[in-house]
Amino acid sequence: MKIIQGETRGSAIIGPGYFRSLNSEQFQAAILLYGTPTKGNDRTFDVWKAIALQGQVATGS
Numbered sequence: 001m002k003i004i005q006g007e008t009r010g011s012a013i014i015g016p017g018y019f020r021s022l023n024s025e026q027f028q029a030a031i032l033l034y035g036t037p038t039k040g041n042d043r044t045f046d047v048w049k050a051i052a053l054q055g056q057v058a059t060g061s
Contacts, residue, residue: 003037005032008043011037014052 001015003022011022013030014034021032040048 001034003027003034004045004048005037007040007044009042009045012045013047014048017053019049019052 001013001018003011004014005011011027011030013020013022013034027037038048
């Protein structure tokens with residue numbers, strides 16, 4: 001799990017198949033759990049979100 005921030009998109013937690021926007025109180029709590037946010041422009045934020053939500057899931061053989 002990782003915290004991301006965009007210029008105008010706010011902040012969110014992302015992980016494999018997971019995305020959740022954060023309000024200011026949640027953001028402060030998330031920093032304690034996950035550490036320093038990764039900051040980017042709005043396009044980068046959207047790409048990170050897409051990677052988290054639209055990536056492929058590995059299956060066992």
